Amino acid sequence: MGPVRGRAFLAPRFAAYRRTSEVVMALLRDVSPLVEQVSIDEAYLDLAAGGHDLSVPAVTALADRLRAAIAAATGGVTASIGAGTSKLVAKIGSDLRKPGGLTVVAPGDEQAVLHPLPVTRLPGVGPATDERLRRSGVRTIGDLARVPLPDLLDWFGQAHGAGLYRLARADDDRPVIGEHEAKSLSAEETFDVDLTDRVRLGTEIDQLAGRVGARLRAAGLSARTVTVKIRHYDFTTITRSLTRSQPTDDPRLVAQLAHRLLAEVDTSAGIRLLGVGVTTLAGFVQDDLFTTPATAEADGPQEQPQTAGESPPAPAATAGWRPGQDVRHDTYGAGWVWGSGLGRVSVRFEGPTTPPGPVRTFAADDPALHPAGPPDWAPAVPERPV
DNA sequence: TCTGGGGTCCTAGGACCC
DNA sequence: TCTGGGGTCCTAGGACCC
Numbered sequence A: 001m002g003p004v005r006g007r008a009f010l011a012p013r014f015a016a017y018r019r020t021s022e023v024v025m026a027l028l029r030d031v032s033p034l035v036e037q038v039s040i041d042e043a044y045l046d047l048a049a050g051g052h053d054l055s056v057p058a059v060t061a062l063a064d065r066l067r068a069a070i071a072a073a074t075g076g077v078t079a080s081i082g083a084g085t086s087k088l089v090a091k092i093g094s095d096l097r098k099p100g101g102l103t104v105v106a107p108g109d110e111q112a113v114l115h116p117l118p119v120t121r122l123p124g125v126g127p128a129t130d131e132r133l134r135r136s137g138v139r140t141i142g143d144l145a146r147v148p149l150p151d152l153l154d155w156f157g158q159a160h161g162a163g164l165y166r167l168a169r170a171d172d173d174r175p176v177i178g179e180h181e182a183k184s185l186s187a188e189e190t191f192d193v194d195l196t197d198r199v200r201l202g203t204e205i206d207q208l209a210g211r212v213g214a215r216l217r218a219a220g221l222s223a224r225t226v227t228v229k230i231r232h233y234d235f236t237t238i239t240r241s242l243t244r245s246q247p248t249d250d251p252r253l254v255a256q257l258a259h260r261l262l263a264e265v266d267t268s269a270g271i272r273l274l275g276v277g278v279t280t281l282a283g284f285v286q287d288d289l290f291t292t293p294a295t296a297e298a299d300g301p302q303e304q305p306q307t308a309g310e311s312p313p314a315p316a317a318t319a320g321w322r323p324g325q326d327v328r329h330d331t332y333g334a335g336w337v338w339g340s341g342l343g344r345v346s347v348r349f350e351g352p353t354t355p356p357g358p359v360r361t362f363a364a365d366d367p368a369l370h371p372a373g374p375p376d377w378a379p380a381v382p383e384r385p386v
Numbered sequence B, C: 001t002c003t004g005g006g007g008t009c010c011t012a013g014g015a016c017c018c
Helices: A014-031 A056-074 A087-096 A110-114 A127-135 A141-145 A149-168 A198-218 A251-263 A314-318
Strands: A035-039 A042-045 A078-083 A102-104 A184-195 A222-232 A237-248 A271-282 A326-328 A333-339 A344-350 A359-361
Touching: A014 A035, A014 A042, A014 A056, A042 A087, A056 A078, A056 A102, A078 A087, A087 A102, A087 A110, A110 A141, A127 A149, A141 A149, A184 A198, A184 A222, A198 A222, A198 A251, A198 A271, A222 A251, A237 A251, A237 A271, A251 A271
Parallel strands: A042 A333, A078 A102
Antiparallel strands: A035 A042, A078 A344, A184 A271, A222 A237, A222 A271, A326 A359, A333 A344
16 A cells, blocks of 8 residues: 555667567577567477477476576576477466576476466466456366366357367467468557647657558558557547558558548547557558559658657656656566477576666666666666566 | 557457358 | 348457567
């Protein structure tokens, strides 16, 4: 209890995280050619594809070497690793001893490891699912394994229900997949102050559409569906979308459609967030057969509704920051999972908490807030202290 | 945690077609 | 004219993940 003393949001250094991520991902690819990158800080490895000895002692030793290599290559980033016969077991294993831990689940031990854990450890069990399960007295994965399939189908529908039924039994044969095709692309922005000004909203749409269009082109993709996302002052969120018969990658066209969608929405009470997204992606552009050739400015980044330079006022770094407040240093978390015939292995890494000890007080000009230290990819700045 | 940004997948209803 | 059934596509929203 007690009053909240205040918070500070420090600038996340995404460029630095990305570089760290690349360093670690390269190490993982040395271990096995089959690496599925799940996010900037998590991946699955298939150890079998790397031709490794899949015995428990061998995998354990390999994981130890990998953790050491990651720490050495990154200046102290720690990795959490889980190994098992499936992605599910590997991932949960990597969560078990989080900062820098290693869990190897021997074949045959899967259910014994899973069943005592709370259902919320399962991927796909969030607050809503947890709540529904609680109402029926289900708290652990073991409890879940005792629920008949028809009940789960009834509560959660076909896909989710059947999925839970299998996961509770550690029944998971999803392969490690090297490359994923993007299904959608989007850009969004939360405003400091709710927006009502239609003109201002219009320029925001242009910028967001410009970002989306630029990324579309950079990836050599085009899209048929444009979606606008609107979060109202009260946090209610709606989407409006529209599908064209032909795909496009033209930022101006994306912006035009987004404007049209926004125009249908009452924004008079205040808009907190605006987003523009595209889906129904195609790998090529078959566009503008009957309209002005978009190729005219295809080569000119300078032509596009300018997005990069200006957008949000840079001081996001210090936006909510007030000097002299307590800041707890978070870790920069990341993870990986390897796969194998023994199973898949999950690895996570976390950055060192810059100063030892959980709480520090900073002055606004404290250099720790704007570290320029030599290994500039080292995660010295917490991503989101509380 | 009263909420940042970028994603994925699923469901349900309606339109439309055969 | 009405009655089905089945399939696909589009739209909107929700749950979840990192």
